[in-house]
Amino acid sequence: MKKIVLTGGGTAGHITPNLALLPLLQTAGFSISYIGLKDGMEEGLIRPTGVAFYGITGGKLRRYADLKNFTDLFRIGAGFWESVSLLRKLKPDVLFSKGGFVSTPVVWAAKLCGVPVVTHESDSTFGLANRLSAPFARKMCYTFPESGAHLPEDKGVFTGLPIREQLLHGNREKGLRLCEFSADKPVLVVTGGSQGAAFINRMVRRCLPKLLETFQVCHLCGKGNVDEKLEGMPGYRQFAYVTDDLPDVFAMADMVVTRGGSTSLFELLALQKPMLIIPYSRKASRGDQIINGRSFQKQGFGEVLMEADENGMDMMPAAFLRAVRQVYENRERYIENMQKSPARGGAQNVFAVLCEVAGLSS
Structure with missing residues (x-):
């Protein structure tokens, strides 16, 4: 059985695509876990699905001067080491990051633990969290065709966006x-x-x-x-x-x-x-x-x-x-x-990338 860890949070846009992938992953027999922010909105959305949820400490890097940028560095560092511990225990075959600031230390931890990473960006322009994660990603899925021009050919995959099946x-x-x-x-x-x-x-x-x-x-x-x-x-x-x-x-x-x-x-x-x-x-x-x-x-x-x-x-x-x-x-x-x-088949397109990186035929 292949194992996958999903991460992403802070806003619904960083969570609902993960939810959209769950039926495909479950049908394929993946063992699924989720790492998100302790008491974040992702916890309330993920736990009802029955997927194992693990909360970590998180912080945000702001694009403006704020004292919280300094204190949040320690929170991000704590989240990184918590993620390292979780990934060493879970031993996933692939990590899928939907973005949001909670995902960044998880991606960094995956690199340290030797877990291949697939990221996904919803918008035409890449958010800061995904830009910080990019050097550590095996594959980078994107939703708008124009985005591919800014990615290495061996990393970028035009997939569209996974949406809710219902x-x-x-x-x-x-x-x-x-x-x-x-x-x-x-x-x-x-x-x-x-x-x-x-x-x-x-x-x-x-x-x-x-x-x-x-x-x-x-x-x-x-x-x-x-x-x-x-x-x-x-x-x-x-x-x-x-x-x-x-x-x-x-x-x-x-x-x-x-x-x-x-x-x-x-x-x-x-x-x-x-x-x-x-x-x-x-x-x-x-x-x-x-x-x-x-x-x-x-x-x-x-x-x-x-x-x-x-x-x-x-x-x-x-x-x-x-x-x-x-x-x-x-x-x-x-x-x-x-x-x-x-791009209409976003969920199936992303699922195929995850299967490829995890070494499973889609």
Whole structure:
């Protein structure tokens, strides 16, 4: 029996791809363990799966001056030696690192223990944790084709992003019943992620009368962002968030308005949903959502619309409505392009790399 240790944490984007790989690894007979941050969010997500979880001490290296950068060095050092002890006990055939700062000392420990490492980067640009892990990786999986130009040919593997299998099994009719929508009018789903997106929420509600002329609108607006004044409006349903019903909501969508986070984009790619991508601006992020969105636009999966233009002028409702109409009218072309993408099978692609490095036929 081959053994694998998974690591990654800090945000859902560093954990859910690991969860997406579990069914494939379990079917192949891998013995699976997980190393994450003590009391981190990964512990709460991993333990219910039955996978053995081991918590280590962790710290974060910030890109700005902060006293915690000094104290966290000791926490990272402690996590490194804890990881060495765990890996010597577990003796895995391969370590898979999804990133996040908890993963870095685990990768370093794997190198010391002679355990081959496979890393995965979700975004177009590599985060600091993965850059610090890169010298110790046997293979480096990436999700956007442009990223390969920055990696050694013998290390980089274009895989796409592993996504949750259950998302692929939604039921359109159930989604329509949930929202009390009819089957004879197209559905626009709007999502800003689990926290919602204030800018998108405002724009959608400002344009709602025009949108409802063409679409039924299902709006996932984030916790605390439901507008009670709009409750009961025909053709419009709003939810703070959905969990178990999310596959059904996506199944009924004819197109989606979304942010530019890689997990959301690759879920929509796998589901072949034409998308209008409104990334966070550089003021609100390191700019990775903009690069992610531009890559998807270049590959013909959807269109990108910025919150503000190059002169700093805020997006106007007319521009938003034009972009929505453009994506919807060209939806068949986007779907055709998505069907051809090799990145749609992210979980299987990454699984094949892990099997190769572990010495197991996939």
